[in-house]
Amino acid sequence: MAILISALFLLLALMGAPLFAVIAASALWGFFQQDVNLSVVAIEIYRLTEMPVLTAIPLFTFAGYLLGESKAPQRLVRITDALLGWMPGGLAIVALIACALFTAFTGASGVTIVALGALLYPALKNAGYSTNFNLGLITTSGSLGLLFAPSLPLILYGVVAQQLALDIPVSIDDLFLAGIIPGTLMLVALSIYSALQKRDPAALQNKTKFDAKEAIAAIKDTAWEAPLPFIVLGGIYGGFIAVSEAAAITAFYVLLVSVVIRREISLRKLPIVMRDSMKLVGAIMVILAVSLASTNYMIDAEIPTSIFDFISEHIDSQLTFLFLLFLFLLVLGMMLDIFSAIVIMVPIILPIAIQFGIHPVHLGILFLANMQLGYFTPPVGMNLFIASFRFQRPVTELYRATIPFFFILLTTVLLITYVPWLSLVFID
Amino acid sequence: MPKIQIQRIQHWLHLAEDFLLAAVLFVMLSLAVIDIAMRLITGGSLIWIPPVLQVLVLWLGLLGALLASRSQEHIAIDVISRFVGPLGKKVCGISGSLFAAIVCSVVAFYAVEFIQQSIEYDDIAFAQVPAWPLQLIIPFTFSLMALRFFLHTLGFIRIKGYQPNPALKGENV
Numbered sequence: 001m002a003i004l005i006s007a008l009f010l011l012l013a014l015m016g017a018p019l020f021a022v023i024a025a026s027a028l029w030g031f032f033q034q035d036v037n038l039s040v041v042a043i044e045i046y047r048l049t050e051m052p053v054l055t056a057i058p059l060f061t062f063a064g065y066l067l068g069e070s071k072a073p074q075r076l077v078r079i080t081d082a083l084l085g086w087m088p089g090g091l092a093i094v095a096l097i098a099c100a101l102f103t104a105f106t107g108a109s110g111v112t113i114v115a116l117g118a119l120l121y122p123a124l125k126n127a128g129y130s131t132n133f134n135l136g137l138i139t140t141s142g143s144l145g146l147l148f149a150p151s152l153p154l155i156l157y158g159v160v161a162q163q164l165a166l167d168i169p170v171s172i173d174d175l176f177l178a179g180i181i182p183g184t185l186m187l188v189a190l191s192i193y194s195a196l197q198k199r200d201p202a203a204l205q206n207k208t209k210f211d212a213k214e215a216i217a218a219i220k221d222t223a224w225e226a227p228l229p230f231i232v233l234g235g236i237y238g239g240f241i242a243v244s245e246a247a248a249i250t251a252f253y254v255l256l257v258s259v260v261i262r263r264e265i266s267l268r269k270l271p272i273v274m275r276d277s278m279k280l281v282g283a284i285m286v287i288l289a290v291s292l293a294s295t296n297y298m299i300d301a302e303i304p305t306s307i308f309d310f311i312s313e314h315i316d317s318q319l320t321f322l323f324l325l326f327l328f329l330l331v332l333g334m335m336l337d338i339f340s341a342i343v344i345m346v347p348i349i350l351p352i353a354i355q356f357g358i359h360p361v362h363l364g365i366l367f368l369a370n371m372q373l374g375y376f377t378p379p380v381g382m383n384l385f386i387a388s389f390r391f392q393r394p395v396t397e398l399y400r401a402t403i404p405f406f407f408i409l410l411t412t413v414l415l416i417t418y419v420p421w422l423s424l425v426f427i428d
Numbered sequence: 429m430p431k432i433q434i435q436r437i438q439h440w441l442h443l444a445e446d447f448l449l450a451a452v453l454f455v456m457l458s459l460a461v462i463d464i465a466m467r468l469i470t471g472g473s474l475i476w477i478p479p480v481l482q483v484l485v486l487w488l489g490l491l492g493a494l495l496a497s498r499s500q501e502h503i504a505i506d507v508i509s510r511f512v513g514p515l516g517k518k519v520c521g522i523s524g525s526l527f528a529a530i531v532c533s534v535v536a537f538y539a540v541e542f543i544q545q546s547i548e549y550d551d552i553a554f555a556q557v558p559a560w561p562l563q564l565i566i567p568f569t570f571s572l573m574a575l576r577f578f579l580h581t582l583g584f585i586r587i588k589g590y591q592p593n594p595a596l597k598g599e600n601v
Contacts, residue, residue, distance in 0.1 A: 012527050013504075015508050015509060015520040015524055016504045016505065016506040016507075016508065016509045016521075017524035017525075018497075018500075018503070018504050018528045019504055019505065020502060021502075021527060021532065022527075024531050024535055025527070025531045028531070028534060028535075037541075038534070038538040039541040039542040039545065041535055041538060041539075042538055042541075042542035042563075042566050042567075043542055045486075045535075046486065046542075046563055049483050049485065049486045049553075049562075051482070051485075052478060052481075054485045055482070055484075058453065058456070058488050058489070058492075062457075244460070245463075245464050247460075248460030248461055248463075248464060249464065251460075252457060252460075271446065274453055275449065275450075275495060278449055278453065278491070278495060279492055279495050279499075279501055280492070280496075281492045282488075282489055282492020282493035282494065282495055282496045283492070283493065283496045283501065283502050283503045284489075285485070285488075285489025285490070285493065286490065286492075286493035286502075289486075289490075290535075335505055335507065336505065339503065340503055379507075380505075380506070380507055380510070
């Protein structure tokens with residue numbers, strides 16, 4: 001019976017039933033089996049009010065959507081181009097850096113491809129890159145940067161890990177520090193590949209030199225946005241402000257600049273931006289809420305312990321465990337979006353990984369790095385569909401275009417998995 | 429009830445939800461900024477702000493989820509329905525929406541029981557504020573979500589090519 005019910009829930013999930021409903025149903029079913037009053041699910045949902053850091057999620061998302069609707073993406077491309085465009089492979093590197101920065105601030109929700117892709121795609125074409133390379137680069141860049149503060153997946157991982165009351169505390173500040181080197185590694189690997197790309201010789205004629213005048217103009221143009229990364233990153237990394245405070249400052253500042261000072265978002269448009277951003281927030285939060293209940297049930301039923309017992313019968317080395325985890329997460333990343341994957345899988349995987357001697361912060365980074373691949377792993381990576389929709393290309397063409405990028409990032413993910421030092425060097 | 433009247437009720441309900449959502453977001457942002465400003469300027473803070481912010485997160489999250497259910501924009505795996513024909517899409521749409529409607533109804537029902545217990549035991553949220561009015565958002569949003577998913581189920585049954593999610597409408601796969 002239990003297997004039949006689980007299979008039914010899985011089938012419904014694969015058929016496109018909202019994930020939160022599937023998770024809620026399995027929690028309800030589990031508690032029902034244990035004769036627990038089902039109002040426990042509502043109690044668990046109300047526990048969302050016990051996590052102060054959660055205010056960061058709606059506020060950063062709102063700020064990200066405001067940035068996406070304003071002309072900030074254009075200015076971001078302009079300034080990175082003015083400062084870095086003269087390098088070999090300059091524009092491609094500009095694209096990578098701009099996308100990484102934008103993704104970190106907008107929470108890896110596919111906004112990057114929509115907001116920046118439209119600007120970068122024609123620019124890259126003008127610079128003589130092949131269509132295949134352009135499509136691959138932009139689709140890949142849509143999830144680049146999610147290891148950098150203040151990305152939502154990092155925050156969410158911290159929130160979920162904190163719920164598990166581990167012996168080794170997982171602070172979100174530590175996660176922000178841990179992501180720096182692995183994130184940079186991915187950025188550098190893709191930049192090298194881009195710099196080595198062959199370009200159309202005709203387009204090389206209009207090669208750009210560094211233009212001091214344009215650089216100064218571009219800096220002036222971004223005068224309002226430029227302080228933002230410094231305030232937020234400096235504040236968080238310097239330990240002056242908490243994550244939720246950084247989110248409040250960012251949202252308030254971006255609202256002020258885009259609506260009052262620059263007036264790029266009209267008051268008429270503002271409610272639409274609010275609604276669009278809160279739809280995403282709601283979709284994430286409701287999954288988080290019901291998964292608090294399912295996690296509680298799983299821990300009660302000692303599911304992670306029995307999985308660990310099963311695994312440790314067959315595997316005893318950490319290296320083998322890490323490799324199996326890597327394969328598992330790769331498949332998981334294809335099926336689940338990053339937010340659901342975190343709230344559903346981390347409560348199961350984390351206790352097991354700790355038994356194998358893996359640091360929870362390292363696990364967080366390798367988990368997210370793996371999930372980043374999942375964004376553009378065929379057949380169902382979300383960014384493949386967003387790019388296909390945005391650039392009006394069949395999704396199969398994007399499968400092909402992203403292959404080299406996939407293997408480059410796959411290599412970096414393996415490095416991140418097997419070299420914990422990359423993630424833990426800044427952690428005490 | 430005549431159709432026009434139902435549509436009118438729906439229209440006002442949507443407006444009310446939108447307004448509530450915008451108000452909660454606005455209050456939340458303002459309080460968060462006031463909290464930081466107070467700390468910087470006076471060194472002290474209003475002790476009721478952090479717990480209020482935490483309740484507002486729940487409200488915002490659930491109201492956002494309600495909004496997402498209006499246009500069926502919840503996170504879903506959606507592997508099968510991407511690769512099947514119109515009939516398969518219809519079957520997926522009906523079963524997914526009906527399932528979500530049932531689950532939301534069950535959660536809403538037990539959330540009412542949760543609140544009854546909360547009233548009975550005089551649960552306090554913070555300071556002297558009782559918890560139950562703050563908890564009302566759970567049955568409120570889940571019952572409206574159940575309603576929305578029932579309407580989507582009817583939509584999938586009765587309307588050809590029904591697709592409430594605008595992002596999936598124009599997909600050329």
